[in-house]
Amino acid sequence: MSTHDISLTVDGTTEELTVESRTLLVHALRDELGYTAPNVGCESGKCGACTVEMDGDAVKSCTVLAVQADDSDVTTAAGLAEGGLDPVQRAFHDEHGLQCGYCTPGMLATTHQLLDENPDPTRAEIRTALKGNVCRCTGYGNVVDAVETAAERLSDAESSAEPAGSEGERDQRAEPPRPEGED
Amino acid sequence: MFPAEFDYERAESVSEALEALERYADADVEILAGGHSLVPAMKTEGREPDVVVDLDVPALDAVNALDDRTVLGALTTYATIADSGAVRSTVPLVAEAASEVGDLQIRNRGTIGGNLAAAHPGADLPAAVLASDATILLRNRDGKREVPATDFFRGDGETAVEPGELLAGVRVPHADGGGFAYAKKTHPATGYAMVGVAAVVETDGGGDGDADRDAGGEGTVSSARVAATGAVDRAVRLPSVEDALVGDPLDSAPIDAAASEARADIDPERLRADASASAEFRGELLEAYVARALETAADRAAGDTPTA
Ligand SMILES: Cc1cc2nc3c(=O)[nH]c(=O)nc-3n(C[C@H](O)[C@H](O)[C@H](O)COP(=O)(O)OP(=O)(O)OC[C@H]3O[C@@H](n4cnc5c(N)ncnc54)[C@H](O)[C@@H]3O)c2cc1C
Ligand code: FES
Ligand code: FES
Numbered sequence: 001m002s003t004h005d006i007s008l009t010v011d012g013t014t015e016e017l018t019v020e021s022r023t024l025l026v027h028a029l030r031d032e033l034g035y036t037a038p039n040v041g042c043e044s045g046k047c048g049a050c051t052v053e054m055d056g057d058a059v060k061s062c063t064v065l066a067v068q069a070d071d072s073d074v075t076t077a078a079g080l081a082e083g084g085l086d087p088v089q090r091a092f093h094d095e096h097g098l099q100c101g102y103c104t105p106g107m108l109a110t111t112h113q114l115l116d117e118n119p120d121p122t123r124a125e126i127r128t129a130l131k132g133n134v135c136r137c138t139g140y141g142n143v144v145d146a147v148e149t150a151a152e153r154l155s156d157a158e159s160s161a162e163p164a165g166s167e168g169e170r171d172q173r174a175e176p177p178r179p180e181g182e183d
Numbered sequence: 184m185f186p187a188e189f190d191y192e193r194a195e196s197v198s199e200a201l202e203a204l205e206r207y208a209d210a211d212v213e214i215l216a217g218g219h220s221l222v223p224a225m226k227t228e229g230r231e232p233d234v235v236v237d238l239d240v241p242a243l244d245a246v247n248a249l250d251d252r253t254v255l256g257a258l259t260t261y262a263t264i265a266d267s268g269a270v271r272s273t274v275p276l277v278a279e280a281a282s283e284v285g286d287l288q289i290r291n292r293g294t295i296g297g298n299l300a301a302a303h304p305g306a307d308l309p310a311a312v313l314a315s316d317a318t319i320l321l322r323n324r325d326g327k328r329e330v331p332a333t334d335f336f337r338g339d340g341e342t343a344v345e346p347g348e349l350l351a352g353v354r355v356p357h358a359d360g361g362g363f364a365y366a367k368k369t370h371p372a373t374g375y376a377m378v379g380v381a382a383v384v385e386t387d388g389g390g391d392g393d394a395d396r397d398a399g400g401e402g403t404v405s406s407a408r409v410a411a412t413g414a415v416d417r418a419v420r421l422p423s424v425e426d427a428l429v430g431d432p433l434d435s436a437p438i439d440a441a442a443s444e445a446r447a448d449i450d451p452e453r454l455r456a457d458a459s460a461s462a463e464f465r466g467e468l469l470e471a472y473v474a475r476a477l478e479t480a481a482d483r484a485a486g487d488t489p490t491a
Contacts, residue, residue, distance in 0.1 A: 002190045021191035021235065024222075043184045044223050046374075048288060057262070057291040063222045064292065067191055068215070068237060110287060132286025 006070040010035055011079025019066040025059075026050040028066035029076065037076035037105040041134070048133035051106035052076050058113040060132070077105030080112060087157070088112060088150040097146030099137040106133050111147050119155055123148065186225035193237045197351065201324050203236045204347045210234050214349060216258060216297035219289055243296070243351060248273045254320075256352045257296025262287075264295060274355045276363040276383055280311035283367050285374045296350045299335070302342045302417065304455060305375030309336055309418030311365060313410035314381035317355040323348040336417040361385035361402075362433070362484030366476040368413075368468050370459060376413040377460050378468040380476040383408045386433055386484050402484065404428045404437075409476070411445075414469050415453045423447035424473055433481040442474035 008015050010033060017032050029035040029052070038061050041049035045063040052061045053075040080086045085093060088111050098104045107130065114121060114129040121129065126147045127140065135143065194200035204212060213232040215221055224230040243258040248269040255264065255277070264270050265282035277295075284290055284298070284307050298308040299319065312319070312332040319335045321328040321344060330343045332353075337343065344350055367379040386402035407428040412418040423444040431437035446466050454462035 004191065021189050022186040022225075024185070027185075044227060045219060045289065048286075051288055058288050059292055060288045063219055065191070065215075065218060065222065065237075067193075068218065113287065113291075129287050132288045 004067045004070070006067055008033075008066075008069060008071075009073045011074070011076055021065070021067060023066040024062055025052070025054075025064040025066045025069045025074075026061035028069075029061060029074070035076050035078065037078040038109075039102055039105060041102065046132075046134065047103070048106040048110065049103050051109040051133065053109050053112060056113070056116070058110045075109070075112075077108040080108060087153050088115065088147075091150035091153065092143070092146040095142050095146035095149055097138065097143045098135075102137075103133060103135040107135070107143060111150065114147070115151055115154060119158075120151060121147070184226045186222065187231040189225075189232050190234045191237065192234060193239050195239050197240055197243070197322055197349070200236055200238055200240065200349055201322060201347070203234075204349070205324055207234045207236075208347060212236060214238060214300070216294040216300075217260065217292040218297075219285075219293045220297060220301040220303065238296075238349070246270055252354055252356045253277075254352055254354050255295055257300075257350045258294050259296075261285075261290040261293050261295070261298075265290065273357050274315060276315055276358075276365060276381055277308070277311045277355055279363070280307045280365040280379075280381060283307050283365060283369075283376075283379070289374070295353060299353065300342060300344055300350050302336055302338075302340050303375060304339050304416050304418075305370060305373070305377065305379070305413040306418070307365070307367065307376055307379055307412065310376075310379050310381040310410040310412035312353055312355065313418050313420055314363075314383050314408045315355045315358070316383075316408055317353050319343070319350060320352045320354060321345075321348050322351045327351075329354075333420060336419075339416040341417075358383050359385050360387070360484075361404075362480035362482070364476040364479035364483065366472045366479065368472055370413075372459065378411065378413040378465055378472050380469070380472040381410045381412075382473075382476040382480045384428065384433055384477070384480045384484060402432065404431055404433050407441075409473060411469055411473070413455065414449060414465055415455060419448070421445060421448050421473065428477070433477075433484055435478075438474060438477045438481060441477060442470050445470040445473040 002021050038052050039049040041047035043062050045060050050062040051058050055072050126144050210233040212234045215235045215237040243256040245256040246267050247254040253273045261281040261284045271278045317332045319330045335343045361384045363383045365381045368377045370377045385406045387405045407425040409421045409424045424441045427441035427444050454465050456462040
């Protein structure tokens, strides 16, 4: 068995810890570091309750080794709150987009990536984006309403905050260097 | 649920990875890419490697679009492939298949190399690389090896990758006009394809103008490549469907005739069956999804719908 010293930035705090090779990111976050927003549901990559953002991407943290996350920036659903609830969290609250709340941290993390990339999604796009997040109790109607409301509020906030015409270009992933394997 | 204990080693270049594979030649070694097949297998399917070699090689996470071909590095994620303008314009079928994989979180982590190397019988990318006539690029300590996609898939979880070798990337030639499509019937529980059909149909003498469509022709099929995943233990080409298309215009009657050949190349004994679909039903799905893929490809060849 091997152990590894890794460093993670979680919700803005830099954490150094030692993990076993087999430690999963969700357990490092919950059991080692005490960040209990990501929940453990199916443990097999299907339910999305453990979703966190890793370097801006929603990932299922039960299916990532903690050592693979070394040096990455992790945001849990709790880390999304800015003082009070953030607009996405508030919209889930207002639209009653949850019942027991078990799936909610994962829903929030996925919604964040969705709205980052697509600030004005259709209902169909919302459902497609949340395909990997399973809710056992409230159903999806209110969840989709909540995401729609969050999108509207965020775009209203943006248009009142920014001068007209400042819609910047979205970040384009730079084309990476030539792959190995062919030269 | 925890994986059993194993030693972990991170490789930051291809040579480091190959060197580690050689060093552990006598051990049970697994290469780790996105981990979205391997980690679940280590939790629930009794996969207990001694050593895991993590590919953390930036050079393998790359899209390189050239004049006549596009090379995708093994570590390129589905999300990158599906969103890349270069992939969508040069090899749109691969982008379309990548966008059909699993869900948003899976697409953020899973890689094309892992998908092809894992060779799940219902995986999406194998059908796309077969229908694209792609070549799989392998690396070992002695150099390189290239395997046509048609020789790469050997069975459920079995490929041409040999011990000590790694999959470096995939070279996909650009199609020459015509249309393409990936049509998938998603397994309700797993997300993989119950049946998925990828098609690339090249046409000539027609084209993409409205005048041509008004005249009722989309051109004559000069070549067709159709591949299915989910139906048997590996992704396969469907040569009888392909042969039935060539030489005819790409419209509804020839498509129906070609789709009716969908089962001609498949031994009914080999059709997969599980709790969601019997072998017989998968056979029906195969025919229906061949027709769907060809209809979409025909619409695109005629310029009726935007490309992926
Ligand atoms: C909930 C869920 C839903 C999914 N749905 C789909 C779906 O709809 N369609 C689909 O196609 N897949 C689906 N998958 C599988 C997913 O796409 C996997 O990510 C993929 O098949 C494997 O890619 P990976 O990068 O995660 O590889 P890993 O899991 O890291 O590796 C898989 C295997 O390939 C080997 N390997 C990896 N990279 C290389 C390499 N470069 N050279 C040699 N060997 C290598 C590994 O040793 C291992 O044996 C799903 C997975 C999950 C968990
Ligand atoms: S607990 Fe991670 S996806 Fe269900
Ligand atoms: S609110 Fe209970 S699982 Fe979704």
